[in-house]
Amino acid sequence: MKLPVLALLLSASAALAEPVTVESCNRNVTFNTPPAxxxxxxxxxxxxxxxxGLADRMVGYTGISGWKTxxxxxxxxxxxxxxxxxxxxxxxxxxxxxxxxFFAGWNYGMKVGGEVTPETLAPFGIKVYELTESCIHIGEKPKVAMADMYNDLLNLGRIFGVEQKAEELVAGYEARLAEVTAGVGGTDPIRVFVYDSGEDTPFTAGRYAMPTALIEAAGGVNVMDDLEKSWATVGWEPVVARDPEVVIIVNYGDVTAEQKIAFMKSNPAFAGMAAVKNDNFVVLDYVEATPGPRNIRAVEDxxxxxxxxxxxLVN
Structure with a gap:
């Protein structure tokens, strides 16, 4: 009986040792062993x-305290x-x-033409997996969707040999999303503007940024859906002209969500905007508005x- 058991163990070990290839933006990246x-x-x-559950496979993280808490x-x-x-x-x-x-993305730790890219890190044996949402910065991709976040979790699961954990997480997120959005629909989508930062010109989310997927899942439409970018700066004029009924405030950095709301409510140029007139502001933390596990919580909110x-608006 011992020999078959040993053979099964050896077979399982060999299967785990097989190279894993995942698609990362416009590249295929192969891992012979899970990163350590x-x-x-x-x-x-x-x-x-x-x-x-990959904290024990990490030697550190970057890019948080300089902007966020x-x-x-x-x-x-x-x-x-x-x-x-x-x-x-x-x-x-x-x-x-x-x-x-290095798990990063374009404008999430790497810049096009910058010193830290998959190509510059390759000679040092550092492989890069790029955040799916960010791929628009180096080529074409479909409009943002909740599937972008699921894709990253599933790919990380494959890369690190925790595929079952990733699949269970994604299945749970999908089930919860279906539950919280069960009553959505049947009415015209509510018009929404995402206000990240900036007073002279606002920094906002276009059709390739995660808030667009969150808004649509919750029964809204991003008034900047025709902006062929992910996150970008626009003028206030088109925002006012499109008269959003809700403004999502992305909360992070030195300027608080309360200060951003106060700015919009005190500016005469926005006085006629439906969202401002009706005090329709929803605050999302940065970690909820960008691709990640808290996206489901964001849709609930x-x-x-x-x-x-x-x-x-009715009253």
């Missing part, structure tokens, strides 16, 4: 690593890990940490916020 010294950039990408949930998850760089890491930081894997906004 990973680095993630930004709070949302780091949280994807944590929900998959960690809430209690995240602080506990990364308590044993160092922040290697407050903002975008340099190549020297990643090499110095002995990293063998938006479903409630949109429902309350509709009541005010």
């Amino acid at each position: 010294r990973a680095v993630s950039n930004d709070v949302n990408l780091t949280e994807m690593m944590l929900v998959l 960690l809430d209690e949930e995240m602080r506990e998850g990364v308590a044993e890990l160092p922040e290697l760089s407050e903002k975008y890491p340099t190549k020297e930081v990643l090499v110095g940490a002995g990293a063998d894997f 938006l479903v409630v916020g949109f429902s309350e906004a509709r009541e005010k």
Whole structure:
């Protein structure tokens, strides 16, 4: 009886040792073994690593405290890990940490033509997996969808050999999303504007940024859906002209959500905007508005916020 059991164990071991290839933007990346010294950039990408139970495969994270703060949930998850760089890491930081894997994205730790890219890190044995949402910065991709976030979790699961965990998480997210949006539909989509930052000109989400998928799942439409970018700066004039009925405030950085709301409510140029007239503001934390595990929670908040906004608009 011992020989068949040993044979099965050897077979399972060989299967785990097989190379894994995943699609990362416009590249195929092959991993002969799971990474053991990973680095993630930004709070949302780091949280994807944590929900998959990969903290023990990481040597640190980058790009959080320079712009954002960690809430209690995240602080506990990364308590044993160092922040290697407050903002975008340099190549020297990643090499110095002995990293063998960098989970980042375009404008999420890497810049097109910058010093940290998949090509510049390859000679040092550091493989890169790129955030799906960010792929629009280097080529064409379909409009953003909740599937973009699911895709990243499933690919990370394959890369690190925790595929079953990833599949269970995604199945749970899909089921919860179906549950919270069960009553959505049957009415015209509510018009929504995403206000990230900026007073002279606002920084907002276009058709390739995750908030567009969150808004649509919750029964709304992004008034900047025709903006062929992910996150970008626009003028206030088209925002006013499209008269959003709800404004989503992305909460992070030195300017608080309350200050952003106060700015919009005190500016005469926005006085006629339906969202401002009816005080229809919904606040999402940065980690909810960018691709990651908290996207489902964000949709829940938006479903409630949109429902309350509709009541005010009717009355």
